[in-house]
Amino acid sequence: MATAFKPDETFRGDFRYSNSAAAVLRFPFPFVEDRYMYGINLEPHTRPGSSGAFAVAFDVDEHYVAECAERALSLAQDPGRCLVLPHMHEAEWDTLELIMESLAADYPEHFTLEREGLDWTWTNRPLGLHQTFRFGDAGTLPYPPFEYITRQAQGDFTLQDQRDGTLYIDGGITTTQADWSLAFDVGMTFHEWHGPVPLAHQAGVFDRALQYLMRVRYGHPARRLNWTLTVNPRLDTSPENYPIWGPDRASLTPENIADRLFLRVELQTFYRLPRSNALLFGIRAYLANLADLTRVPKWGRRLHRVMRDLHPEVVGYKGITRYHDVLVNHLAQFDDGAPTSPGIAPDVDALREM
Amino acid sequence: MTTGSFTSRPRYSPLTRFPSARAHLLVADHAGIAPHAFAETCSAADFPERWEVVAHARVLPQPLGGPGVHQFRSASHLLTLLGHRLNAETMGLRLYAVGSEPFVWDVARVGREAGMGREEMQLFAVGQPVRRVVCVHCRTINPEVTTTLVTCAGCGVTLSVRDHFSRMHNTWMGVQCDAEAPGELPEVEDLCA
Numbered sequence: 001m002a003t004a005f006k007p008d009e010t011f012r013g014d015f016r017y018s019n020s021a022a023a024v025l026r027f028p029f030p031f032v033e034d035r036y037m038y039g040i041n042l043e044p045h046t047r048p049g050s051s052g053a054f055a056v057a058f059d060v061d062e063h064y065v066a067e068c069a070e071r072a073l074s075l076a077q078d079p080g081r082c083l084v085l086p087h088m089h090e091a092e093w094d095t096l097e098l099i100m101e102s103l104a105a106d107y108p109e110h111f112t113l114e115r116e117g118l119d120w121t122w123t124n125r126p127l128g129l130h131q132t133f134r135f136g137d138a139g140t141l142p143y144p145p146f147e148y149i150t151r152q153a154q155g156d157f158t159l160q161d162q163r164d165g166t167l168y169i170d171g172g173i174t175t176t177q178a179d180w181s182l183a184f185d186v187g188m189t190f191h192e193w194h195g196p197v198p199l200a201h202q203a204g205v206f207d208r209a210l211q212y213l214m215r216v217r218y219g220h221p222a223r224r225l226n227w228t229l230t231v232n233p234r235l236d237t238s239p240e241n242y243p244i245w246g247p248d249r250a251s252l253t254p255e256n257i258a259d260r261l262f263l264r265v266e267l268q269t270f271y272r273l274p275r276s277n278a279l280l281f282g283i284r285a286y287l288a289n290l291a292d293l294t295r296v297p298k299w300g301r302r303l304h305r306v307m308r309d310l311h312p313e314v315v316g317y318k319g320i321t322r323y324h325d326v327l328v329n330h331l332a333q334f335d336d337g338a339p340t341s342p343g344i345a346p347d348v349d350a351l352r353e354m
Numbered sequence: 355m356t357t358g359s360f361t362s363r364p365r366y367s368p369l370t371r372f373p374s375a376r377a378h379l380l381v382a383d384h385a386g387i388a389p390h391a392f393a394e395t396c397s398a399a400d401f402p403e404r405w406e407v408v409a410h411a412r413v414l415p416q417p418l419g420g421p422g423v424h425q426f427r428s429a430s431h432l433l434t435l436l437g438h439r440l441n442a443e444t445m446g447l448r449l450y451a452v453g454s455e456p457f458v459w460d461v462a463r464v465g466r467e468a469g470m471g472r473e474e475m476q477l478f479a480v481g482q483p484v485r486r487v488v489c490v491h492c493r494t495i496n497p498e499v500t501t502t503l504v505t506c507a508g509c510g511v512t513l514s515v516r517d518h519f520s521r522m523h524n525t526w527m528g529v530q531c532d533a534e535a536p537g538e539l540p541e542v543e544d545l546c547a
Contacts, residue, residue, distance in 0.1 A: 164472070181490055187522035188362065195362030196518050239490045239529055243511065246533030322534060
């Protein structure tokens with residue numbers, strides 16, 4: 001069945017956003033057990049995988065059209081959210097090719113790519129785009145190639161150059177980021193840009209993750225899930241705009257937390273690019289509020305246990321401190337003490353009645 | 355590689371001469387480099403070409419250098435001429451910088467812009483801790499910050515300095531510290547304390 005897009009959704013202001021029951025059931029729930037600590041949790045990005053969101057290379061869901069409009073708005077307000085250093089030019093074309101080929105193969109009803117040598121024609125039906133261009137000639141596209149294609153994809157992307165035994169973040173597009181700044185971090189090594197994350201460095205997580213990522217081969221992408229909590233279905237939780245979204249964290253009450261607090265899950269994917277040998281990171285944000293997630297009994301039980309037992313430094317780093325008590329008290333009603341099955345699957349075919 | 359260092363915070367080691375280099379250039383934002391800027395096995399005498407800032411306008415530097423101590427009118431003056439010098443250089447030069455943190459990373463930028471890699475330079479910060487802090491909200495650069503909180507000269511918010519340093523921009527990240535609850539400010543601490 002073709003996806004029914006919801007082009008009128010908004011991710012700021014009046015926050016017109018909701019998940020269908022199907023979208024909740026395919027939500028990439030990030031907790032494989034009843035507790036959480038930083039780990040590597042990298043695995044091959046094989047399909048279909050344990051969540052519906054893993055079914056394709058670059059997932060297109062009911063929020064696609066609205067998220068692309070939100071990205072265009074963020075870029076109009078702050079063009080610096082898309083930034084690629086000059087030596088990553090080849091990686092830009094690699095990215096365009098990978099995303100176009102993947103979308104056309106996974107969603108032929110929405111996207112078509114026709115190639116005659118270097119003369120390509122791209123059709124994006126949900127956004128109403130039809131573009132003929134010459135591969136390798138940036139002058140034939142309305143935006144630079146990386147920006148052109150990532151304006152038509154959900155989630156952020158970054159480009160990593162591999163040299164000196166590490167990865168450098170040398171480009172990207174970030175309009176849906178969880179409190180980190182591409183403009184500030186550009187040019188940093190893998191360890192430098194992860195500097196502010198607590199606990200994980202000491203556990204060797206970044207050393208091992210870097211070794212894994214530097215060995216990702218062309219045609220064998222990897223993935224992991226990461227998470228945080230966001231008040232309101234706001235995609236742009238950038239440090240740049242923290243003065244705008246920061247006050248939301250002080251607005252939660254026992255009455256509104258179920259509707260207004262969202263679990264924000266990043267499906268991170270890692271692709272080796274063929275010509276540049278760069279590594280493309282996809283950082284796709286999924287948002288679902290507590291009211292929806294707790295309609296899956298297993299997820300409600302598990303969320304309570306994970307949030308109750310979080311390490312205090314994780315509570316602080318993820319910005320939960322101010323409302324942690326309200327959160328745990330709210331979730332307690334969904335935890336009957338029953339055991340939960342291992343893994344992230346919802347274990348149900350339909351949501352519990354509200 | 356910075357494996358083993360848990361933050362983006364720079365850490366400095368006293369200078370040693372790169373063993374196999376064609377030429378060495380040591381630059382400082384002051385005159386009279388303190389002995390502790392050098393490792394035990396070495397001293398200023400091991401760097402026959404030194405550029406120093408004397409902070410008056412009556413010196414005439416020789417930007418293409420050569421052995422000897424060359425004097426510059428200011429750090430800005432030195433950095434400008436360093437760019438000219440490095441653009442005229444060939445492979446095999448190693449660059450060393452001693453001075454305030456903002457200065458030594460300015461030197462690194464000039465080196466990078468001339469095509470030098472991180473492994474071809476050594477930096478050593480000396481003196482009182484001072485930080486160049488960028489306001490991530492309005493992009494204003496606040497120079498010479500010596501406390502953990504600073505009022506942004508651009509947008510007026512009170513910034514706390516996140517433990518996050520960009521070698522490329524030579525700035526620490528400043529983030530509004532009372533965005534969630536206006537007026538809720540932590541104690542200000544002096545970086546020198």
